Amino acid sequence: MDIKKIMVIGAGQMGGGIAQVCAQAGFDVKLNDIKEESYAKGLAVITKNLSRNVEKGRMTEDEKAKTLGRITKSFDLDDAADVDLVIEAAVENMDIKRTIFGQLDKIAPAHTILASNTSSLPITEIAAATNRPEKVIGMHFMNPVPVMKLVEIIRGLATADEVYQAVEDMTNKLAKVPVEVNDFPGFVANRILMPMINEAIYTLYEGVAKEEAIDEVMRLGMNHPMGPLQLADFIGLDTCLYIMETLHEGFGDSKYRPCPLLRKYVKAGWLGKKSGRGFYVYN
Ligand SMILES: CC(=O)CC(=O)SCCNC(=O)CCNC(=O)[C@H](O)C(C)(C)COP(=O)(O)OP(=O)(O)OC[C@H]1O[C@@H](n2cnc3c(N)ncnc32)[C@H](O)[C@@H]1OP(=O)(O)O
Ligand SMILES: NC(=O)C1=CN([C@@H]2O[C@H](COP(=O)(O)OP(=O)(O)OC[C@H]3O[C@@H](n4cnc5c(N)ncnc54)[C@H](OP(=O)(O)O)[C@@H]3O)[C@@H](O)[C@H]2O)C=CC1
Numbered sequence: 001m002d003i004k005k006i007m008v009i010g011a012g013q014m015g016g017g018i019a020q021v022c023a024q025a026g027f028d029v030k031l032n033d034i035k036e037e038s039y040a041k042g043l044a045v046i047t048k049n050l051s052r053n054v055e056k057g058r059m060t061e062d063e064k065a066k067t068l069g070r071i072t073k074s075f076d077l078d079d080a081a082d083v084d085l086v087i088e089a090a091v092e093n094m095d096i097k098r099t100i101f102g103q104l105d106k107i108a109p110a111h112t113i114l115a116s117n118t119s120s121l122p123i124t125e126i127a128a129a130t131n132r133p134e135k136v137i138g139m140h141f142m143n144p145v146p147v148m149k150l151v152e153i154i155r156g157l158a159t160a161d162e163v164y165q166a167v168e169d170m171t172n173k174l175a176k177v178p179v180e181v182n183d184f185p186g187f188v189a190n191r192i193l194m195p196m197i198n199e200a201i202y203t204l205y206e207g208v209a210k211e212e213a214i215d216e217v218m219r220l221g222m223n224h225p226m227g228p229l230q231l232a233d234f235i236g237l238d239t240c241l242y243i244m245e246t247l248h249e250g251f252g253d254s255k256y257r258p259c260p261l262l263r264k265y266v267k268a269g270w271l272g273k274k275s276g277r278g279f280y281v282y283n
Contacts, residue, residue, distance in 0.1 A: 011042030017145025185250025233272035
């Protein structure tokens with residue numbers, strides 16, 4: 001399977017980063033969102049990241065211009081009619097993802113692979129919204145995408161071997177490291193990471209220590225680059241809550257219950273860095 005043209009759905013922090021690394025690797029990318037302002041915000045971040053690469057001598061002005069030239073805007077899923085791979089990075093919501101995949105199945109050519117960057121939702125259930133479950137796969141990038149090397153590649157129940165192979169080859173072309181994972185709630189990354197973040201939120205909720213203290217313990221004591229509350233703000237508290245709910249529902253085990261403080265913050269619209277306030281305040 002020869003992948004040349006890609007569509008990325010969602011121009012948020014993940015979709016923008018995925019579009020950037022795909023365009024840098026020479027792929028033509030259609031970047032799709034539902035709102036003009038979300039697309040513009042996503043493109044501005046990509047442009048800033050590429051300018052930094054030029055300043056640091058990692059790419060020339062000409063390469064920056066060519067990379068940006070490979071990204072085109074899209075507000076219509078019909079634009080998937082001539083792509084070889086779709087990478088969906090819209091919000092972490094099963095109904096929205098199933099609707100998008102159902103529509104894509106009708107629009108995209110038969111050979112097109114449909115991948116989701118979901119951080120925890122079952123690939124098998126997303127695939128069941130299509131008539132091509134063998135061509136549906138998880139392609140889970142890490143945040144910030146331009147910096148982090150890992151891509152978890154998740155095989156749904158029906159994912160074909162040649163589809164897995166094509167996505168693994170494509171990941172290598174992006175200079176990322178693919179790791180094969182089976183389809184269980186939270187896969188590997190978030191099954192391990194998110195309960196730690198949730199426990200840090202419980203530690204705050206129960207008054208064991210303040211935000212800065214909890215983060216400092218994990219930064220200085222365990223050499224984590226960011227403390228868990230800072231990382232939760234960076235990921236997005238809405239996304240953290242969705243992931244905990246997926247783990248809780250998927251395993252039916254109370255050890256995955258989301259901390260009430262996490263729910264409260266999300267209900268308040270305190271979503272972390274992207275909304276200007278979470279466990280910390282951002283300008
Ligand atoms: C929720 C999920 O489903 C899965 C997930 O993604 S979980 C989250 C996984 N990610 C992590 O755990 C990230 C943990 N944090 C880190 O690794 C680091 O703090 C970090 C890489 C984000 C920043 O590193 P740092 O050394 O503290 O800061 P800083 O010196 O500013 O940045 C290092 C480099 O990364 C770049 N960088 C930092 N944030 C960036 C961003 N958001 N986008 C693009 N580049 C970024 C910087 O530009 C800098 O690059 P150069 O100096 O080489 O040009
Ligand atoms: N945040 C993280 O650290 C990580 C997140 N993920 C996963 O990546 C996905 C995206 O997360 P993230 O980038 O953080 O979220 P963001 O909220 O930053 O971005 C989501 C984007 O998708 C857009 N969008 C919403 N619905 C649609 C739709 N129907 N069609 C097209 N675009 C749509 C949103 O537009 P608008 O704002 O206008 O609503 C927004 O621009 C989620 O599945 C998440 O779980 C995976 C790895 C890490």
